[in-house]
Amino acid sequence: MNKFAFIIHPVDAKRDAARKFPIARYLPERVVEWGLKKMSPKMISHITGVRSVTGTEAEGWFVACPLTPRQLLSLPLEFVYEKIIAAGRVAESLGAGVLGLGAFTSVVGDGGITIARHLDIGVTSGNSFTVATAIEGAVEGARQMDIDPARAQVAVVGATGSIGATCAEILSRQAPVVTLVGRNAERLEEAAKRFRAGAAGRVEVSTDIKKGIQDADIIITVTSAVDAVIEPGHLKSGAVVCDVARPRDVSRRVVEERDDVLVIEGGVVAVPGPVDFGFNFGFPPGMAYACMSETMLLALEGRYEDYTLGKEVTVAQVEETQRLARKHGFKLTGFRSFEKAVPPEAIEAIRSRIKRRATA
Numbered sequence: 186m187n188k189f190a191f192i193i194h195p196v197d198a199k200r201d202a203a204r205k206f207p208i209a210r211y212l213p214e215r216v217v218e219w220g221l222k223k224m225s226p227k228m229i230s231h232i233t234g235v236r237s238v239t240g241t242e243a244e245g246w247f248v249a250c251p252l253t254p255r256q257l258l259s260l261p262l263e264f265v266y267e268k269i270i271a272a273g274r275v276a277e278s279l280g281a282g283v284l285g286l287g288a289f290t291s292v293v294g295d296g297g298i299t300i301a302r303h304l305d306i307g308v309t310s311g312n313s314f315t316v317a318t319a320i321e322g323a324v325e326g327a328r329q330m331d332i333d334p335a336r337a338q339v340a341v342v343g344a345t346g347s348i349g350a351t352c353a354e355i356l357s358r359q360a361p362v363v364t365l366v367g368r369n370a371e372r373l374e375e376a377a378k379r380f381r382a383g384a385a386g387r388v389e390v391s392t393d394i395k396k397g398i399q400d401a402d403i404i405i406t407v408t409s410a411v412d413a414v415i416e417p418g419h420l421k422s423g424a425v426v427c428d429v430a431r432p433r434d435v436s437r438r439v440v441e442e443r444d445d446v447l448v449i450e451g452g453v454v455a456v457p458g459p460v461d462f463g464f465n466f467g468f469p470p471g472m473a474y475a476c477m478s479e480t481m482l483l484a485l486e487g488r489y490e491d492y493t494l495g496k497e498v499t500v501a502q503v504e505e506t507q508r509l510a511r512k513h514g515f516k517l518t519g520f521r522s523f524e525k526a527v528p529p530e531a532i533e534a535i536r537s538r539i540k541r542r543a544t545a
């Protein structure tokens with residue numbers, strides 16, 4: 186049997202810790218975080234039923250690393266590395282051949298390189314397949330909103346990051362205008378210079394989120410910000426936003442106050458086979474994040490090697506994960522937004538509202 190493990194961590198200290206310790210709901214967040222810091226990583230569920238369309242099967246485990254995004258970013262890096270490596274050792278002891286680093290466990294430090302060096306099994310951030318599905322989701326969302334991606338104005342928020350940079354690089358080869366949005370002007374300009382060489386049109390930069398995305402038809406947002414960065418007033422009517430970040434970049438107020446934009450989660454994948462994750466991470470049965478899926482794909486291939494590591498995701502790796510996904514039957518699933526499915530009727534309703542208002 187092909188074996189993998191995937192590290193997850195609480196995204197919202199109180200909500201996620203309360204699943205295991207209900208009292209956490211009533212405690213101040215700092216107290217919950219203090220408690221989490223004292224805990225050791227442990228296996229929280231056995232994942233069964235991953236079955237490729239080729240007939241190959243895989244099994245795995247979720248291993249919890251008890252630190253929140255804020256703790257992962259603000260505690261001393263050595264302490265954080267030790268915790269993640271300890272989670273990796275749990276995966277090794279279970280017999281996993283490849284380990285996926287979930288959410289902020291791949292954002293911290295050097296993007297998994299140090300962690301991989303301390304473990305005897307393969308390690309991946311899952312960011313290659315995350316890039317592939319983010320683009321596929323954003324383009325499909327645009328198509329359903331009657332936007333032609335080949336004529337659309339595109340923005341990538343977090344465009345100097347591991348996932349964001351490669352999304353921007355690939356999209357700049359197709360779209361007439363791509364705006365790279367981030368906080369560091371120098372790094373943005375450096376990335377833009379690289380992408381301009383192969384770009385189909387203009388590649389612009391902005392350190393102001395509102396200015397950078399206010400004219401965009403398609404936005405992929407993938408920052409490592411701890412709080413939301415996209416607010417209702419930032420978006421033009423009819424925009425499609427694919428939010429890949431965990432925690433989310435798009436404020437809940439956007440879906441509450443803007444009924445004329447489409448916000449979808451990036452990287453939601455239907456896993457082949459009668460998969461049982463043994464743990465509720467907020468998706469309907471059979472669905473997983475793209476980064477989890479990349480780990481499963483490597484296990485199905487028996488590729489117990491380091492895969493996507495560091496802060497650069499190559500286009501070649503993105504394409505390879507797409508090929509492996511097709512081979513094993515992993516597919517981008519229907520759209521989701523803030524824990525709910527977005528059926529085609531909801532998208533049709535957004536389109537009609539926009540048309541009605543335009544003619545009123």
Ligand SMILES: NC(=O)c1ccc[n+]([C@@H]2O[C@H](COP(=O)([O-])OP(=O)(O)OC[C@H]3O[C@@H](n4cnc5c(N)ncnc54)[C@H](OP(=O)(O)O)[C@@H]3O)[C@@H](O)[C@H]2O)c1
Binds near residue numbers: 310431
């Ligand atoms: N959905 C999935 O399957 C999946 C899979 C993997 C990761 N993720 C999520 O994807 C996100 C990014 O991961 P990554 O590995 O690409 O991280 P990364 O390499 O650290 O890049 C993060 C980017 O966000 C920018 N940023 C950070 N804080 C910001 C803020 N307050 N405002 C604006 N920009 C900000 C950084 O810009 P600076 O240059 O200014 O620092 C950088 O460009 C994380 O939320 C992670 O949990 C999701």
